[in-house]
Structure formats: C-alpha cells, structure tokens
Amino acid sequence: MSDDVIGTSLVDENLSELRRSVAGVVLGPADNAYDGARRCFNALIDRRPAVIVRCLRASDVATAFDFAGTHGLEVAVRGGGHNPAGHCVSDGGLVIDLSLMRHVDVDGDASIARSQGGATWLDFDSATQAVGLVTPGGVVGSTGVTGLAFSGGIGHLTSQLGLTCDSIVGVDLITPDGGMVRASEEDDAELLWGLRGGGGNFGVATRVEFGLYPLERVVGGRLTHAGRDGVAAALRRFRDINARAPRNLSCSVLLEVDESLVPTLLVAPCYTGSDEEPEDLLTLGGGPGLVQNGLRTHSVSLNSNTFSILHTARTVPIERVTSCVSFQTSLSMHCLKE
Numbered sequence: 001m002s003d004d005v006i007g008t009s010l011v012d013e014n015l016s017e018l019r020r021s022v023a024g025v026v027l028g029p030a031d032n033a034y035d036g037a038r039r040c041f042n043a044l045i046d047r048r049p050a051v052i053v054r055c056l057r058a059s060d061v062a063t064a065f066d067f068a069g070t071h072g073l074e075v076a077v078r079g080g081g082h083n084p085a086g087h088c089v090s091d092g093g094l095v096i097d098l099s100l101m102r103h104v105d106v107d108g109d110a111s112i113a114r115s116q117g118g119a120t121w122l123d124f125d126s127a128t129q130a131v132g133l134v135t136p137g138g139v140v141g142s143t144g145v146t147g148l149a150f151s152g153g154i155g156h157l158t159s160q161l162g163l164t165c166d167s168i169v170g171v172d173l174i175t176p177d178g179g180m181v182r183a184s185e186e187d188d189a190e191l192l193w194g195l196r197g198g199g200g201n202f203g204v205a206t207r208v209e210f211g212l213y214p215l216e217r218v219v220g221g222r223l224t225h226a227g228r229d230g231v232a233a234a235l236r237r238f239r240d241i242n243a244r245a246p247r248n249l250s251c252s253v254l255l256e257v258d259e260s261l262v263p264t265l266l267v268a269p270c271y272t273g274s275d276e277e278p279e280d281l282l283t284l285g286g287g288p289g290l291v292q293n294g295l296r297t298h299s300v301s302l303n304s305n306t307f308s309i310l311h312t313a314r315t316v317p318i319e320r321v322t323s324c325v326s327f328q329t330s331l332s333m334h335c336l337k338e
C-alpha cells in the first residue's frame, strides 16, 4: 500500500481524481452508500475496502485497474456479491463493482444472449424467457451470472443442458494491465477454455455471451419433508430416482437442521419432458413426512418470470445466513448425471 493511502482510506484528492476519470460512481468510507456497497450476501463478511468503483462501462474497469496499480491496492471483483468466502470485497483494497452493468441483450434468431458483467440470473432469465429461450443457470435470482458461470454453474437445468460454463460462447475481458481482449472460438479459443470454469482469474468480464435453448414448459418446484423418518425416506427416494432418471429430469436437495437437530429436506425437481405427470415426479412428491408440495407446471414462453419463480424459490433473507458451509453442502448434493 502506498503513502497516499491512510489506513483503509485514500486521501480525498485521490478519490476526486478517480471520480473525474470514470462514468460510474466512486465510493469511499465517508460516503453514505459505502456501508451498503461493501456488504456481501454472506453477512459474516465485514471488510472495509479503501474504495469501491461502481463501473458503468468497460473503460471504467480499465481505469479502476490503473488506479489500483498506481496506489498499490489489492483488487476484488464484485458481480452479484454471492461468493460465500466474500471474494468480492477486501480490507483496504479496491472493489471493481459491476452492479450497475446488468443489461442483458437477447438475439432470439441467433439464440444468443449478451449479458453485462454484473447481471444477475433474474435479469438474465427475465430477458431470455421473454422469447422462450433459456441457458442453464443458478437456482437463486440474485446470484451473479458471470461469477456463477466462471466457476462452473449448476442448477435446475444441469442434467438437461450441462454446466452453465458449457454455454459460454464469447467473453469481452479487461485484463489487469487495462487491455481489452475477446475470448471466443474464433478470437482466442484457449482463453475461452480457461474462462469456462477458471473463475475470475483472467480479468474482469464486461460482457459474456451465452448460447440459448428453447424451453416451453417445466414441471418443478419445492417439496418439503420434515422429521427424521420422513427425511430419511425422502432421501432414499431421491437417490433411487436420480440413479435411473432420464436427462430431462434434474433434481437437487437441501438438508437443513434446526436448533433442536430436527432435519428438514427440500427436494427441487425440474422436469422438462412432455409427459403431463411423469411417474418419477409423483414418486418424489409422495411418501411420509411431506409437509409442503410446491410442484407446478410453469409455462416458460407465456410468462417470462414464471420459471424465475423456480430460480428464486431458495432465496434466503440475509439475516438467516449463518453458515457458508450449509450452502456449499447443498450445492455439492446437486445431481450431476454425467
């Protein structure tokens, strides 16, 4: 950290210089919006960056990198702010915050969506489902599209369409030296390969292009099982059905335990086949201990947000998030067929 950084605060002159250089918003510790902007989804993370740059355009990202280099600041990148370890914020560093860059542009004829680096899944799904198209994404609407896609990405359509990163077809990237590069099969196939799962280690993506797939209808929702016997029986059904299920049925589970150690199991199937009432779904939805059956048919092409209801079904108020481990446990139990 250089001499013009005092503790975690840059001197006012430096912040003013940065404010003049970017189209977006620059927040320092003295600004009213600073405390809200440094929070992440995991409320246990309490870090105080020296400066947060809410970028509006790609050149703001390059300017932020340049500023961080000049002042010796560690850089953190914020998309949706959902990384459980709090990678989107660092003590005394500079945050490149993409939350103002959330536009999603859909080319239905080419089956391509171009998503700005800070778009969330709710932004993305709302745009693509308006024309009856989808990309396999995450199960919570406020998760960042790019952060999730760069680390693989599993969700309700994984069994049918693969990992989210498999659908990335192009990326516009700002590298730490401020350069703008493009990764695609035509432009830089090796970089594209690295970005599909390599996390944010190559630079900041200002735009990511995804392939889209038609989807008219899903049958899915949440099944809640309570009590030890009911949960044990439901887990066995989940195991058996997933062992034989066709590719058009994805299914995930989340096991929760309350203070008295009584378990609750949430099973979330997503069926995209043509049968009205497939037997596997009826089996998943039965049995002892079932306390809530939220299975429904969602007409994706008729209502752009219907399928997003399924995506947001697991949104948890920030106050209730007390453990990152429980989230990762639920994710690792997603069923990957191949």
Ligand SMILES: Cc1cc2nc3c(=O)[nH]c(=O)nc-3n(C[C@H](O)[C@H](O)[C@H](O)COP(=O)(O)OP(=O)(O)OC[C@H]3O[C@@H](n4cnc5c(N)ncnc54)[C@H](O)[C@@H]3O)c2cc1C
Residues within 6 Å of the ligand: 040, 041, 076, 077, 078, 079, 080, 081, 082, 083, 084, 086, 087, 088, 098, 117, 118, 137, 138, 139, 140, 142, 143, 144, 145, 146, 147, 148, 149, 150, 151, 152, 153, 154, 155, 199, 200, 201, 203, 204, 205, 206, 327, 331
């Ligand atoms: C409630 C919740 C639900 C989740 N659900 C799922 C799920 O269904 N499926 C799943 O696979 N994962 C899921 N995750 C995990 C999630 O995908 C990862 O934590 C992911 O990193 C979050 O991305 P973000 O942009 O929201 O997070 P952030 O904390 O903002 O970013 C995390 C990291 O991603 C990288 N990154 C983000 N945006 C960019 C960008 N534009 N350019 C370059 N790098 C970038 C950076 O390295 C950044 O530090 C979930 C997490 C939570 C907390």
